[in-house]
Amino acid sequence: MSAERPSLPPVRLNSEAELARDALAAPLFVRAVRLARWAGAGTRVGAGGELVDAQLPAAAEHLGLAADEDGAAYASEAWRLAVDTGLLDVTDPEEGGEDAEGTVTTGENLALLTSGSPKDVLGIWLDGLDAVHADATAPVLDDFADLVGEDGSIDFDALDWDPEAEAEFLDGVLGNLYLLTLADNGAGDAPVPLPALAASMIVPDDMGEPTDDILEQVSEAMMRLDDQFRLLEPIGIVDYRPVDEALMAEEGETPVDDAVGGAEEDVTRYGMVRLTPLGLYGIRSLMLEAGFDAPAVGDLADKKADALLDGIAHYPESAARTEVELWLAGYGPEGAVAAATELLAAARGADEGAPLRRLHCQQALALAGPGAEPAVRAVLDDPQLGGLARVWLAERGATDVPAPPEDMIFWLAVDTIAAQLDADGELDELQGLVEGLSAQHSGFFDEAWRVDHPATADVLEAMGRLHSDKKAAKEARKAAFRARSRAGG
Template sequence: MSAERPILPPVRLHSEAELARDALAAPLFVRAVKLARWAGPDARVGAGGELVEAQLPAAAQHLGLTDDGDGAAYASEAWRLAVDTGLLDVTDPENEDGEGTVTVGENLALLTSGSPQDVLSIWLDGLDAVHADATAPVLDDFADLVGEDGSIDFDALDWDPEAEAEFLDGVLGNLYLLTLADHGAGEGPVPLPALAASMIVPDDMGEPTDDILEQVSEAMMRLDDQFRLLEPIGIVAYQPVDESLMAEEGDPAEAAVTEADEDDVTRYGMVRLTPLGLYGIRARMLEAGVDAPAVGDLADKGAEALLDGIASYPEAAARAEIQLWLAAHGAAGAVPAATELLAAARGTDEGAPLRRLHCQQALALAGEEAEPAVRAVLGDQELGGLARVWLAEHGASDVPAPPEAMVFWLAIDTIAAQLDADGELDELQGLVEGLSAQHSGFFDEVWRVDHPATADVLEAMGRLHSDKKAAKAARKAAFKARSRAGGEGA
């Protein structure tokens, strides 16, 4: 009965203010800002906007780095980020020596005077730039690619930029999913071999072949380089591959994939998405058209959007979303919010039972102030049973007894909602057996219930009930319900 659900669970993001602070503290971003404030009218840049080599030692020294090759490389990387994020503006070279000029970019001031959204927007541009660097080809010997006429033979690179970007995005997407696994309990670091294998080893493969292991090994080494580049922008916390493994005999990937010792597997690299990384990867997925929900997305929507939207949410995320919705819609009082929720819960479509289940959960969070709205639907066939349950749970002593037809209708609706929610089998079986045991001759009467899901629910009860006699009665009742529905439709 379950409708198709979004693949990605909702993410609980830190506030934009917290994320903006994290962005401003990212090491590479910090260095880019420092260089943007350091650069003056005497800064000389090449045709590509890069700081000329002669000025790299001074830039490295300003950053507190050594003025050797490594310091110069870090300074060059930070300079490129400052240019790519609009912290610096570079004009094309006009003089004979091919050098351009540089001025402070408008975005530099936004880092102090702008909103958290401004900061995060600039940081996202930086993430895109670093992502592009991470998927760039590795040039072992650049001279071999330069022809006699000085042109670069790109075909000799054996590099597909779209495939490289797609692979890294796939890895980051898998890391995102693993981080959200078990309702957010999967926040620990993930072994690098597991990430590489998730992209290469087929799901139905038992023992990986030598060819597959070789591909995993190559992917691990490539990802090791890429995560070293991505960590300074703040999206991951990364423990690199132990370089001593390269000197050991055997294939690192084969050892890692088959490694049973959890202490040793950390030597093959461990990576974890940071809260800023969750934000950044989700932003990239949204830009690519991927449905990546976040808790709070529905807070400003109507009640129907809320109840439909949380249908696929884990319990904790659904509860948090409801609380945010109530906070946003309860300013005028609990009664209007509860009235809107109850109106949205009506319906005979396939998703209606689950909407009513989530409506009941939302009303529980709305508190006793919602009572007038709940009492107003006591006579409603679809909501009257729900209302009586809510009033009884809140200690009301004057709850009118429900008509027998409403009791049976509520039983069908409740089981239909739980089937649609894909709950635990043991819990569902207990619900089925508990509801059917409350009424003698339950299956003799329930097939007459005028509910769109009656036949489907009875068939499910026939599969789930542990008592063979009751299960048979449920299947017989399902047949009667289908025959009745067919006769009415004829």
Template structure:
């Protein structure tokens, strides 16, 4: 999972470690691993590699509550045992592979020291165990169906990966990319409680090149192949608590040949009535935690809401300036919750100052942060009424609360605040459909606006006027904005 090509990710909102640890302990596969670790004892026998000997699998399955007639029991017990060994819930002593009587020799297994962490460890320690289990499950999920494994063995008994058409590193990278995209799709526009993501959309995100406007039949066939691989992989990842998964409808696959399925998979996902038939997936809160942990380890910048509570106001505003509005507000609310409001408001206002490129957006985030503040904040806000950068913000905040004795701003402050406001909106959301309406509203209240605004001592004046020249809904005003932008650029140079 390489972080190199990716910009910083949007922040994610996660439950507390205690809640996540409870989710981890409730994940079916992890819970089975714990039960088998407690079951392990003097009579437990293992093969080389720490696997349970075949004769003990039925007993292990019974310890997990599977009936002897349940054919899946031994397989699920084997999987849970592997997780228990890999996470340190079980300590194994492997048999001596040099023994002449290999059929009779076997290793032993006992509960591991880490088993005590399940009930006596801190939430973070439980989550570390779960992350280790996740690594095991992801490694297993990257292994294809090995029905053809015997045919792929060479004369020396080694796997011929070319004949098997399986590259372990490539498969692991593919799954990592899929999970990274699933994480990004989730934190960018969804949450763990929102609608799940159609499997064709996820498959297409890793198969179809970004610059391809219309996928070819060959690319659609690759999407179909990827979907079927993911269908199998997400079935394996669901029991560890990483995802909720709705598999591809088996009847759908039976109805169509490969070419029709490939062509219909992406198109079908767009139809609300059919989308569930093509498979749906969503990360659980525990899954968001797990993938984020892996991405952080790989070098990604993947913030989580609440990480800034012990930082200063300057670090807070710098960070949330790049957050979506909802995440920014949640982060600020957590930051304010642990501080005395008058002191915190003064710190926020001080951090909002600055003539640098990020200044307008910091002030916008500061204004949003102060929106829910009550009367306790008023003294700190009044203290900046005469500040050339914050005086306009302070007047807006006081006026919205019906405060008395709010001095009217002079013309210079009005024009400066107009430039700052538009610069902040451009930095926050780009050239949105709503921004021309804001421009029209701001300029309509001031006669001769463009004759005066180009003189404003604000580092973004020319940039804002150029944007208004492109976006202002009134053609005459747009032309005046372009002329004013030229004057502002000339003045700056």
């Protein structure tokens, strides 16, 4: 009975203004911006757009870094990011071979960082994230000269590197980290041990004790991830505590043997990683680009009521409540009747998702306040909405609510259980609902099979599975058979 679910849970993102401030404060982005403002007509760049070696010490000094090998590497990295994000425009030399130099000018994106909108800033930052992601999945070259042939071509086969597989592995790790961060309705944002992330991609779900071969694969993956997260942290998507270098010096030991094997040891020594709020935004953007359904709370605030009710169908309770509150806020205090009217209209239907829509409509109306009452009273005679309207009015203490006809009582009971089955709620709660509804009405199963509801037979079958009383369960199964026979006739 369940409708198709979003592939990922909804994420609560910080505002674009907050995220843009985080992007501008990311260390690598800060250095890229500073170099973009430092560069001038006399800045020398190579044929590939890179800053020439002779300029690297000055660039490092401008960034407040030591004029040594590490400072030069940081400066070179920041320069590449400035070029990749359009903060700088580099023109290649028209001729002159390897020693020729290009020209550099300020890119139009540099001005957008101060004059543009937060969305403009985030767009530039996302370009930077793409560039850093590509760097993180690039091969590690111990001796590049060995890969260059006599004709100057690069022997890519000798790299033993599959770019698609590397990118897929890192994306899988980031996806798992995203899901872990959203676990328990966003309460799972504690740092995650690096071995656990590596193992999540390698150790089969049904494996008990990992084999030595699996542990070795996890160890190798963990070391690769250590390098990758060191590259990703400066762009601001993760807080990362690297692997303790002392572990690497312990000769003859596989670094994750104890961490994956469950030994009592300080797991933080093996690396800890946590997605930042900016990281949640960035990884979600990558997932959307890859075609995943990755909803964010607030996406439905400007949509029609039918899109709202369908969209929150399988949201966690607090996320659904926030989404509805944002949607209602669009109508303002004076728009309660209009909002309630649209919600009730969207709740109608005999399709598979309609019972869950009506359940969420009822919950949304509870947030709409007393101003929704005229719209609710207007549907008291509606066969599909009259039951929930009476429930809403009774919960608000109304004393003039007309008693529902018997067929409406049974229809509402079937509809309510159908919605809960589709919502995949807690088994104990669902069992309590089933037993409570059947106990409220004498001869429930003698009448329920006649209910003109598309889900009647499915609901009665479920009641037969869930009811703890064997006699009642048997009556439910018989009623389900009769309902199917009636529908077939």
